[in-house]
């Protein structure tokens with residue numbers, strides 16, 4: 001069971017029990033001043049059960065509960081603001097395996113709780129005694145995906161008539177997740193010929209749910225077979241997006257935010273916000289347009305906070321998360337797809353050619369299981385990489401001119417992440433190996 005600023009995550013029924021969900025959601029109802037709370041979920045088999053536990057907690061706190069049904073996380077955040085709710089809950093374990101589930105908590109602005117809000121909420125969880133009060137009924141309002149689509153289609157950056165004329169052939173693989181409806185519907189509105197892959201919310205996840213290119217080999221084969229313009233792979237709660245082409249390119253899902261930012265930076269002046277673990281390619285793209293890149297700790301809430309503070313025009317994370325403030329301050333695969341199609345349209349060349357023209361970097365991402373009692377003493381690495389620029393905001397990041405390595409503890413799983421990027425794959429692998437052997441860590445995969 002993982003309890004963090006990202007919310008709760010665990011195996012449904014085992015760690016994530018009815019009792020625990022009740023306790024947290026009752027306290028969350030109080031945190032939202034016992035007002036209106038919207039609740040949506042992804043397609044996991046435990047989703048309906050977890051949802052009922054949430055309803056119990058919220059109703060017992062006197063909240064007005066709005067049931068949004070199966071809905072991507074970005075649409076839930078968008079709707080929390082649109083429906084003027086006092087809070088929201090997204091029931092999902094994002095890219096974790098199907099037996100997991102979790103709760104992500106949203107404030108009245110439609111943003112994930114920031115650290116300060118989360119600390120207040122945690123105190124309330126500890127202190128709150130359950131007093132069931134004025135039970136209200138649960139309301140169902142259908143799925144608010146049309147408003148979300150309308151907002152995306154209203155973006156000044158998109159040339160809808162030209163997109164319709166271009167009629168892109170697109171394959172979308174939603175992992176049978178919550179994006180199964182909004183994804184294809186949006187693509188159709190953008191004039192695409194849409195081929196649906198894994199868009200059945202009643203079927204189990206057909207592949208490992210993390211949208212990285214290793215897990216999207218079937219999508220790639222389909223893109224080749226159908227001679228499609230592009231393939232889009234989503235995670236089960238529809239916030240992360242990977243762009244799949246007919247050829248392999250070394251940065252995988254890291255290209256998503258780079259492509260989206262390339263479009264926006266060409267149209268508007270302003271800065272980009274991304275996390276410390278995202279590809280250097282984003283710096284190259286921004287420098288070319290005379291824009292700056294602001295780096296934050298890993299995690300959507302950190303990126304969003306910096307976007308607000310710096311009035312950035314676009315942001316996101318290298319894991320496939322595009323955040324466009326003009327739509328809503330959250331990672332959104334739907335927004336990402338629209339921006340990337342517009343970018344391909346304007347470049348008047350294939351996605352393969354576009355990716356091929358970017359400077360080449362290789363990124364290697366490693367996960368290491370760690371025992372909770374193990375003291376890692378990361379600080380020792382500073383002796384090893386003495387000549388590097390050091391950033392200590394989130395774990396440790398060592399940067400050189402054309403390469404970097406970032407070592408940090410995951411906020412959502414009991415693992416250590418080591419990510420390295422360099423001009424060659426060998427160099428990136430070597431950085432990872434040096435860290436592993438220096439810290440005496442055995443690889444998990």
Ligand code: MG
Pocket residue numbers: 094095235236237238239240
């Ligand atoms: Mg996700």
